[in-house]
Amino acid sequence: MPSITRWFIKAGMIWLVSGVMLALVAELPDVQGAALLLPVYWHMIVIGWITQVIMGVSVWMFPRKKRNRKKEHSLLATGAFFLLNGGLIVRFLSEPFLPVFDESTVIPFLVVFSAILQLTAIILFVCEIWPRVQPKRKRKRERT
């Protein structure tokens, strides 16, 4: 398993645990603003865990364009990992506080910044995987 895949999966597991813990906290009777936590834990689970594990495993399992290219070497996948996790961290530290500090000028910009980071990460991932998804015949033809 290449190191980038291990990073994706381990980060995914951290998001899964965080998401489930936060979902539990939101259910506690005396917690105020549970509705603000709902998009946070859903995205921790769906993007942080499920999507990120899919990304890590597909970077590992999908056939590479050039057979001799090292599994470890992919700037696109590495960029996707750091931008996605950076984007998620910034998002979860800013999004729930939007209605709390509605006078703040910094928090809205952090939310927009996190959206840009996440979107860029997904674009990098699609650029990495798209050329690796092709029929076997075409791949063989390109290799010869």
Next chain:
Amino acid sequence: MPGPAVWMIRLSLCYLLFAVVTGAFILVHKAFPLHTAVWGVLPVHYEVAIWGWLVQFVMGTAYWIFPRFPGDSGRGPVWLAWGILTGINAGVWLLAASVFMNDIAIAGRTSILLSVLAFTGLMWNRVVSYRNRT
């Protein structure tokens, strides 16, 4: 990689991009309100993310990678795999359009159900161990 798997995975990547773009729009709208209509995109965002991206990607990868049937049967009838692809994508489009026409949501859910049933039928006997297939 077989044709139906290639197209399921490629389409799911397109849906992933679409879901993230709509999600980014909603997030920006939370910070800097753009238009009240942006919230209308929310159901499209999660239906596309779940059915178009997650479920379809997993189905495409499973169709490609699971053990094949013994003999010449390969991955089973190819027409059925294309049918599964058509069903789930028709379902995603119908669910997305149901934001504007509520009546077609049932057709979308039915299309996805038929596709998932066909997928389960096709894949059930491919969930085996190679060790027991001498």
